[in-house]
Amino acid sequence: NAGVTQTPKFQVLKTGQSMTLQCAQDMNHNSMYWYRQDPGMGLRLIYYSASEGTTDKGEVPNGYNVSRLNKREFSLRLESAAPSQTSVYFCASQGRAPGSYEQYFGPGTRLTVT
Amino acid sequence: AQSVAQPEDQVNVAEGNPLTVKCTYSVSGNPYLFWYVQYPNRGLQFLLKYITGDNLVKGSYGFEAEFNKSQTSFHLKKPSALVSDSALYFCAVRDVYNFNKFYFGSGTKLNVKP
Numbered sequence: 001n002a003g004v005t006q007t008p009k010f011q012v013l014k015t016g017q018s019m020t021l022q023c024a025q026d027m028n029h030n031s032m033y034w035y036r037q038d039p040g041m042g043l044r045l046i047y048y049s050a051s052e053g054t055t056d057k058g059e060v061p062n063g064y065n066v067s068r069l070n071k072r073e074f075s076l077r078l079e080s081a082a083p084s085q086t087s088v089y090f091c092a093s094q095g096r097a098p099g100s101y102e103q104y105f106g107p108g109t110r111l112t113v114t
Numbered sequence: 115a116q117s118v119a120q121p122e123d124q125v126n127v128a129e130g131n132p133l134t135v136k137c138t139y140s141v142s143g144n145p146y147l148f149w150y151v152q153y154p155n156r157g158l159q160f161l162l163k164y165i166t167g168d169n170l171v172k173g174s175y176g177f178e179a180e181f182n183k184s185q186t187s188f189h190l191k192k193p194s195a196l197v198s199d200s201a202l203y204f205c206a207v208r209d210v211y212n213f214n215k216f217y218f219g220s221g222t223k224l225n226v227k228p
Contacts, residue, residue: 004157031214040123042204043158043218050214058215090157094214099165101146101208103216105157 002026004106006091012112013081021076021109023091031094032074033058033103034066036087043090049074081113116141118188118205120219127195128227135190135222137205146208147188148216149179153201161203164188175199195226 004025013019025032030051035043035058045058049068063085065077078085088110092103118139127133139145146165150158162173169181179190190203202221209215 033216035218040220042120042220043206045215048214056214092158101165102148102160102163103158105150105159107157108155 004091004093004104006089006106006109008109009107010110012114013078014114015082017081018077018079019081019111020078021089021091021111022073023075023106024073025091025093025104026072027093027095027104028071029093029095029104030071031096032068033092033094034064034074034076035090035092036060036085037090037108038087046076046089081111083113085111086113087111116207116209117217118147118207118219120203120205120222122222123220124223124225126225126227129197130194133190133192133195133199133224133226135203135205135224137188137190137219139186139188139205139207141207141210143210145188145210147179147181148206148208149173149177149188149190150204150206150218151175151201152204152221158204161190195224197226197228200224200226 007022033048034046044060047066049055052071067075091106094103148163149161152158164181172178205219
């Protein structure tokens with residue numbers, strides 16, 4: 001049981017390049033999330049998916065797209081990277097069992113855009 | 115707007131002493147509150163949550179938190195700090211209208227000195 005996995009762990013992009021961050025969970029969770037973490041700002045929600053086939057914008061969706069490929073996988077795409085997107089990106093999932101409201105986080109992807 | 119605030123960027127405490135990491139919230143209605151811990155270069159890990167019931171909730175690694183409705187606070191506490199408790203701590207609240215959204219504080223770095 002690996003929990004939430006993310007690839008890659010590190011990435012350096014040049015301005016204008018594109019890339020996709022991959023996330024997968026093996027806990028049969030319905031909800032999945034993408035956050036970015038910046039110093040002094042905590043975690044900010046980029047997009048989330050409440051269930052397979054649905055996605056919704058969070059606080060900071062501009063410049064990103066997502067795909068909920070199936071129940072396990074939720075990817076984040078940067079179509080044209082900008083230096084402002086330099087950040088650490090975390091994927092998380094959450095179950096629907098009664099009383100289970102906590103999120104489970106992946107190890108993160110550290111992205112630098114030059 | 116719904117939010118949580120962590121007023122201290124950093125908390126320093128000596129090993130063996132009690133520790134408190136502060137969090138205040140701003141939501142309408144009954145809040146669902148959480149604490150997470152992040153060790154260096156790792157994802158966030160769930161520590162504890164308040165949903166309803168007793169104002170004092172116990173969580174992992176000997177941590178507890180006290181929900182205070184009149185002061186709109188949810189402070190994290192531990193009676194005796196360990197050096198290994200040194201990490202970044204985040205408070206979070208679930209959106210009362212959209213159960214799939216969570217708002218995180220900016221984080222508090224806890225330093226426990228031997």
